Amino acid sequence: xxxxxxxxxxxxxxxxxxxxxxxxxxVGATILSDLSARLAKALYVPDxxxxxxxxxxxxxxxxxxxxxxxxTLDATARMSxxxxxxxxxxxxxxxxxxxxxxxxxxxxxxxxxVVGPWEKPKAxxxxxxxxxxxxWGCERLNFHIxxxxxxxxxxxxxxxxxxxxxxxLGRTGATHAAPGTVVSDLGVFDFxxxxxxxxxxxxxxxxxxxAVQERTGFELANPGPDVAITAEPTADELHVxxxxxxxxxxxxxDSAEGSxxxxxxxxxxxxxxxxx
Amino acid sequence: MEKLPNKRxxxxxxxxxxxxxxxxxxxxxxxQRKPMAxxxxxxxxxxxxxxxxxxxxxxxxxxxxxxxxxxRLHFAFVGFDAFGLAPxxxxxxxxxxxxxxxxxxxxxIAAYEAAAKRLPFLPSRFGLGTAIVxxxxxxxxxxxxxxxxxxxxAVPALSPDVAIxxxxxxxxxxNALIHSDGFADLLLIQAAxxxxxxxxxxxxxxxxxxxxxxxxxxxLWVDSIVxxxxxxxxxxxxxxxxxxxxxxxxxxKNATDRAxxxxxxxxx
Numbered sequence: 363x364x365x366x367x368x369x370x371x372x373x374x375x376x377x378x379x380x381x382x383x384x385x386x387x388x389v390g391a392t393i394l395s396d397l398s399a400r401l402a403k404a405l406y407v408p409d410x411x412x413x414x415x416x417x418x419x420x421x422x423x424x425x426x427x428x429x430x431x432x433x434t435l436d437a438t439a440r441m442s443x444x445x446x447x448x449x450x451x452x453x454x455x456x457x458x459x460x461x462x463x464x465x466x467x468x469x470x471x472x473x474x475x476v477v478g479p480w481e482k483p484k485a486x487x488x489x490x491x492x493x494x495x496x497x498w499g500c501e502r503l504n505f506h507i508x509x510x511x512x513x514x515x516x517x518x519x520x521x522x523x524x525x526x527x528x529x530x531l532g533r534t535g536a537t538h539a540a541p542g543t544v545v546s547d548l549g550v551f552d553f554x555x556x557x558x559x560x561x562x563x564x565x566x567x568x569x570x571x572x573a574v575q576e577r578t579g580f581e582l583a584n585p586g587p588d589v590a591i592t593a594e595p596t597a598d599e600l601h602v603x604x605x606x607x608x609x610x611x612x613x614x615x616d617s618a619e620g621s622x623x624x625x626x627x628x629x630x631x632x633x634x635x636x637x638x
Numbered sequence: 639m640e641k642l643p644n645k646r647x648x649x650x651x652x653x654x655x656x657x658x659x660x661x662x663x664x665x666x667x668x669x670q671r672k673p674m675a676x677x678x679x680x681x682x683x684x685x686x687x688x689x690x691x692x693x694x695x696x697x698x699x700x701x702x703x704x705x706x707x708x709x710r711l712h713f714a715f716v717g718f719d720a721f722g723l724a725p726x727x728x729x730x731x732x733x734x735x736x737x738x739x740x741x742x743x744x745x746x747i748a749a750y751e752a753a754a755k756r757l758p759f760l761p762s763r764f765g766l767g768t769a770i771v772x773x774x775x776x777x778x779x780x781x782x783x784x785x786x787x788x789x790x791x792a793v794p795a796l797s798p799d800v801a802i803x804x805x806x807x808x809x810x811x812x813n814a815l816i817h818s819d820g821f822a823d824l825l826l827i828q829a830a831x832x833x834x835x836x837x838x839x840x841x842x843x844x845x846x847x848x849x850x851x852x853x854x855x856x857x858l859w860v861d862s863i864v865x866x867x868x869x870x871x872x873x874x875x876x877x878x879x880x881x882x883x884x885x886x887x888x889x890x891k892n893a894t895d896r897a898x899x900x901x902x903x904x905x906x
Contacts (some may be wrong), residue, residue, distance in 0.1 A: 415670075416670070416819045416876070417819045418817070418819040419851075430874065430880045430881070432874065433880070436876075436877075439851065442852070442853070445743075445821060445822055445825075446825065453763070481774065482731075482733075484732070485732065486727065487717075487723065488715050488716060488723065489713055489714055489715045489717075490740060490741075490742050491742065491743060492714075494742035494765040494770045495743055495744030495764040495765065497767070499764075522767075522768050525768060528767060531766060531767050532782070532789040533787055533788045534789055535786055538767070622887050626884065
């Protein structure tokens with residue numbers, strides 16, 4: 363907690379919650395963005411369709427986040443969403459998603475697979491997973507980057523899991539996602555800059571543009587002294603985050619404080635809570 | 639009248655039924671409902687230089703890579719979900735030791751669906767314009783749709799020789815229930831040439847009243863069943879048990895040590 367009465371994580375959850383619209387899937391692939399979908403459903407978008415780590419418990423009511431979602435969401439889940447149906451929903455652009463990325467580039471290309479050459483990577487991550495699909499399944503791909511560094515924000519991604527500026531594709535029968543909003547620990551960005559490049563939308567309270575530029579691997583346009591400051595979370599938002607969707611404090615895992623020891627501590631608390 | 643078939647075998651029989659050139663596919667996803675008892679049994683065997691497929695690979699794939707048994711891997715993801723990366727997959731890739739075929743989720747679903755329908759390929763828009771199409775081992779081929787002229791990807795069928803899927807309960811005829819997320823398992827079961835289920839329990843009869851959201855697997859798809867209580871290892875098998883985080887972290891810390899891994903599967 364800072365002297366402002368809220369944490370950075372709470373500010374990020376509140377900001378990310380503003381990107382969801384109703385009548386579609388609301389998915390967050392990071393802990394904070396998952397919480398932002400729950401916050402959006404609790405306060406702003408009651409008909410948001412949540413899916414979390416278990417599609418067997420899809421479209422549940424708003425619940426406290428747990429490290430064992432299948433158990434906690436089971437009580438109110440409306441359906442088991444099989445993956446074939448889920449990908450048909452994606453094919454019909456019913457997806458809204460926040461994803462993490464290993465690299466994101468100047469025009470919104472994204473990578474979660476490998477750093478270095480694909481044949482023999484310097485660093486192997488998890489594989490392309492759903493990004494090449496999500497690209498064809500929503501209006502915008504939104505990114506939550508926990509730690510803003512010049513290694514994450516790069517001139518060009520090493521492996522294009524999702525493209526920003528579309529390559530030449532010939533005739534296509536569908537529209538692909540545009541790179542949407544990026545939220546990091548420093549600020550909020552989008553791709554409305556010159557030629558679809560990343561630009562500053564707002565800086566978090568206390569963050570200077572110089573600090574952002576220093577931790578970004580390509581040149582950003584200076585937004586000047588009148589740059590917007592990211593809105594602080596409201597009292598209502600803080601209440602929902604702390605009392606309803608994350609009483610266990612799992613948001614701490616998606617912060618600089620995250621560690622195996624903290625994960626084990628919260629996992630044990632989660633188990634004990636189940637017993638209580 | 640014919641006797642009802644009894645498809646029950648044990649883990650040793652499962653292992654000895656696998657041919658040396660067979661492609662083995664595993665069900666589950668990440669750290670959920672992974673057939674760990676079966677993977678450990680394969681790990682203890684002489685089987686080697688395996689071709690493996692896993693839609694969302696987790697510790698089952700990592701274990702076999704760590705034992706040096708995987709030659710080629712088809713996957714859309716390998717990792718431990720929110721709890722970190724798969725240590726042996728990462729190490730083997732960074733040493734350039736295993737051959738991989740990288741899919742996206744949508745493309746692997748299309749590949750299994752093509753196989754389930756016994757078609758040579760299915761068209762997909764997923765993946766178009768990304769690097770997944772251009773890897774040296776990419777099986778995907780762009781083509782112009784003969785009806786609309788638009789660009790699509792041809793996704794070749796992926797038909798594993800044997801699929802191994804962990805379920806909650808099965809009967810001796812091979813009917814089974816999965817209570818947790820089904821991932822691509824029902825498609826995989828229909829895509830594979832042979833299907834072996836490992837089950838937490840073998841029951842006399844699948845109850846006619848059951849959870850509305852569970853996935854039913856028909857005996858028509860199933861060749862063999864193995865009773866494997868706690869067969870998901872440290873992965874989660876809803877509603878039977880949650881994932882075991884201390885064991886998962888212990889694995890991540892030690893699993894690149896071959897001797898540790900060999901001892902661990904000897905005790906599994």
